[in-house]
Amino acid sequence: MSFANMWCSNTSPTSVNNLFPGRSMVLGSLSKMDEFSEAWSCPKGSKMNPWKYSNILKEVHNVQISEKDTEFLAICNAGLTTGLSREIIMEALDETHVAAVKDIYFVENTSALNENTDCDFFVVFVKNIPEFSSHSEASLPAGLILLENFVTPEEEIALLKSIDWTRATPEQGQSLKHRQVRHFGYQFDYGSNKVDPEKPLDAKIPSVCSPVFDRMVQREITAWVPDQLTVNQYEPGQGIPPHVDTHSAFEDPILSLSLESDVVMEFRKSGVVVPVLLPRRSLLVMSGESRYAWTHGINPRKSDVVNCPDGKFSLVQRKRRTSFTFRRLLRRACTCAFSQFCDSQKENDVLSRENISKNCNETASKLENLHVHQVYEEIAGHFSETRHKPWPNVFSFVNKQVPGSVILDVGCGNGKYLGLNKRSFQVGCDMSQHLLKICREREFETFLSNCLALPFKDNSVDCCISIAVIHHLSTEDRRLNAISEMVRVLAPGGEALIYVWAKNQERDQQKSSYLKQCNNKPSEEKPAPISPFSLPVHTNRTQFCHSDLLVPWNLKQKGLKNSGLDSSDSEEVYFRYYHMFEEGELELLCNRLNNASVERSYYDQGNWCVVLKKAPTNKFP
């Protein structure tokens, strides 16, 4: 297939069509833009008009569409949350172009232009891409060392032979969804993410590993000999979710020997992703920051995009890979310099749970920043895709407001409730820039604001809604503040509708659909939150066991079955903080205000809800 005929919508590469049913890849260049619009029969100005992307690219991203084929591609209308990846694009290109294309830029937020995931995405040659997006120049995380050809081909054969997969007993062998695993020396428990030093296994580390250990000590990679070995076997398409090996369980460093196949391992920290190619027979040494503060994981796919020394890309099919991860048990508390990520040091951390319950505002705001604001920023696109249908009771509350009312949506998210009442002025605020951008693309009036300090005059809005917002505040004082802030800006007699998540999720599906999809899957290894806050992690679709907890958000890659990605796999898990409300708790909170009264309270969609009315006059006894 040649590039020349790929730009038109109906001649999309079949591999992409298979991966994205209903979606086609469309390649474009500047000279073809008009023709392209016609082929799509989309009038200029419509959502699918490629000229719109051209403008966004130019104005927002400073990226110029090219008239000719270049070495850079930009992808519009398909964010990473759709599951589209560099690998898939590369797979769809012919060989000449795989080699010619040096980098691909996923244009953030263009997917928000079109919420319909069934629509086509748009791949265009561009003259340049923003520097920060380039993958090729990323340097390795500090402390990460890769030693190529650490074992000989003969040693590789002997090591592989030493593992008898058929002899795996239930305690020693585990067939995880993503891969086969066997432990030697000590069992690593994926439930607690710990090792019990009191329970050595009968299965000792195979003696063929001794020459490898001698080499490690001789080259001063470790001062000790490992006493724990985890052997992972991955078929093409399998992987391991991003994780940090538990600090308190193992010494520094962690060592991983790659056998049978190359693979790309991804290291992540604070939104930075560093892909590292682990060649067959290499030893990866994760020490210091790379061991303690970066997650490592392997994306479950069948091929990897690899940067060649000449700066070009090539697509490498994975084979079965067996890795030997050597570790030494830590028989004391961890004293690493990365206390923020350290399970041993969490208990002593100033940001512990006790402080949160002491209503420490600074701690609370740190918690909300990390586990609410930053998370929504990351998951905005995917979150928005899951939020379409207005809840009927909220819908009717917004719609019953008299024409000309000013309706303020505090924590408006993707604007699900904005624009419902065409006869009034609806305005929303949120703390997520990305969600606000989605609202603006939908031409809603919004502004950035924390619900604790609304930039409105007293008595200035007719009605407020706050749907699923206040439960993200981590102290009672702050929850009360948010409510009193809404009441402050309300005009006398004005009403606020407040929804917060209920700790008790009803099994009656009319009232809550939360437990409906309970799948009772055996507990898989769960990525633990990297967090200084020791909060319990909730298991999705189960009853809530705690009042303050972290709820995982699986940032899904969708529809990737044929690419080797298990479609139920999540790329990354984010943890949102919630305070779960008991029955009556919201009313009690509202009743503490002396200038408003609870008009109505009810249970709806798994939430406790109140209609709060501001006193009709500003004069109070």
Ligand SMILES: O=C(O)CCC(=O)C(=O)O
């Ligand atoms: O397969 C690998 O190289 C890594 C395995 C790993 O990270 C683990 O078992 O904790």
Ligand SMILES: [Fe+2]
């Ligand atoms: Fe690991």
